[in-house]
Amino acid sequence: MVNVDYIIVGQGIAGTMLSWALWQAGKKVIVIDDAKENSASRVAAGIINPVSGRRFEPAWMYDTIYPFAKDTYHQMSELLQVPVLTERRLWNVFPSQQMRDAFMKKAADGKYTALPEQLEYEELLDQPYGAAVVQGATVNLRELLPAWRKFLQAQGALRETHVDIAALDVNAERVIYEDIIAQKIIFCDGVATTGNPWFRTLTFLPNKGEVLLVRVPGLHTDDIIKKSITLVPQGPELFWAGSSFVWDYVDDLPTDKQREILEKSLQQLLKVPYTVEAQLAAVRPSGNDRRPMIGLHPEMPSVGIFNGLGTKGCSLAPYMAAHFTAVLQGDAQLMPEVNVNRYF
Ligand SMILES: Cc1cc2nc3c(=O)[nH]c(=O)nc-3n(C[C@H](O)[C@H](O)[C@H](O)COP(=O)(O)OP(=O)(O)OC[C@H]3O[C@@H](n4cnc5c(N)ncnc54)[C@H](O)[C@@H]3O)c2cc1C
Structure with missing residues (x-):
């Protein structure tokens, strides 16, 4: 048997x-x-955005979670020798006068710097109401996930297979799965948790997002450009363009309907032609109260969950993972807002 402290799914x-x-x-x-x-x-896309929604409300716990995330991603970048975090401007194109007014009100409170004096991208973007600049970042998930996987593999700490929950042998002290014996198993299985019998009472509100990969000749920038669609640089003239939010969906595959909606938004943003190179879709593991779902099962303490990161996986995960680790070691109490006990 292989003896470990934790199995992470x-x-x-x-x-x-x-x-x-x-x-x-x-x-x-x-x-x-x-x-x-x-x-x-x-x-x-890995965006870290300090503000949420159309009213430019500060993102939940941002002042705590962002410095922590930045520091953690830098440490991972050094260890794994891949670029992980890139700080970028978020160029928010106002879709209406109302949005501009909402931002100006916040800027008057001293919360944000006002609009740039000189609008950039005038030849490329349709921005009659101007744009606001906020400092954000992106996490390079395309390199971070495979690099960490390779690291785990080198330590003999990775199995590339599907966990069959029905085959788990669990009691309060330990978990056995195939040849592995662990003190605990923690489910980090995203939207698949909705079918997990241990966590049946959790009220997930998963939502599907669709994305286009687009080439925009002439658009050279490191900025994230946001209107009703968000462009995130992926390479020279290549952008991740998304994403939609759909709660009522039949599967997790791309659809013609969302492609049409995304393209409409693109056409409202761009003054120049573009080409679509790919279309992707995935489901976000969101809870009904938009807060992470973290903790051990109240009746089976060898089974835990780290989930519900919703739309903000990249900003929340580093801090919440460190917090859960401190809790598992008995060094902290779980924050009530994220404690999975609220569902039991
Ligand atoms: C279109 C779209 C755009 C987004 N943009 C952003 C963004 O810009 N910034 C941001 O912060 N967040 C963004 N999000 C949200 C972000 O993707 C999520 O918060 C985050 O990815 C959730 O991560 P997770 O690890 O919980 O789940 P997942 O990424 O779904 O990972 C779950 C993993 O578990 C594995 N798995 C599941 N079941 C099993 C099993 N039984 N056995 C073995 N393996 C299993 C899966 O293969 C998968 O690798 C976006 C989401 C979508 C859909």
Whole structure:
């Protein structure tokens, strides 16, 4: 038998950051991931945005989670020798006078710097109401996830297979899965958790997002450009363009309907032609209260969950993984807002 402290199911951003935090704390982990091609983390743009929604409200806990995330991603970048975090301007094109007014009100409170005096991208973007600049960042998930996977593999801490929950042998003290015996198993399996019998009472509101990869000749920028659609640089003139939010969906595959909607938004943003190179879709693991779902099962303490990262996996995961690790070590109490007990 292989003896470990933790089995982690899933290596999206949740499983990546939790296995990192536990490894940093000196714990022995095995991560089991079935490499779903269109998992949320493999399709996401990795944006970290300090503000939420149309009213430019500060994102939840941003002042705490962002510095922590920045520091953690830099440490991972050094260890794994891949670029992870890139700080970027978020160029918010106002779609209406109302949005501009909402921003100006916030800017008057001293919360944000006002609009740039000189609008850039005038030849390329349709921005009659101007744009506001906020400082954001992106996490390079396309390199971070495979690099961490390779690192785990080199430590003998990765299994590339699907975990069959029905085959788990669980009691309050330990978990056995195939040849692995662990003190605990933590599910970081994203939207798949909706079918997990241990966490049936959790009220997930998963939502599907679709994305286009587009080439925009002449648009050279490191900025994230946001209107009703968001462009995130992926390479010379190549952009991730998304994404939609659909709660009522039949599967997790791209659809013609969303492509049409995304293209309409693109045409409202761009004054220049573009070509679509690919279309992707994935489902976000969101809870009904938009807060992470973290903790151990109240009746089976060898089974835990680290999930519900919703639209903000990249900003929330580093801090929440470190917090959960401290809780697992008995050094902290789980924040009530994220404690999975609220569902039991
Ligand atoms: C279109 C779109 C755009 C997004 N953009 C952003 C963004 O810009 N910024 C941001 O912060 N967030 C963004 N998000 C949200 C972000 O993707 C999620 O918050 C995050 O990816 C959730 O990560 P996760 O690890 O919980 O789940 P996932 O990424 O879904 O990972 C779950 C993993 O578990 C594995 N798995 C599942 N079941 C099993 C099993 N039984 N056995 C083995 N392995 C299993 C899967 O293969 C997968 O690798 C976006 C999401 C979408 C869909």
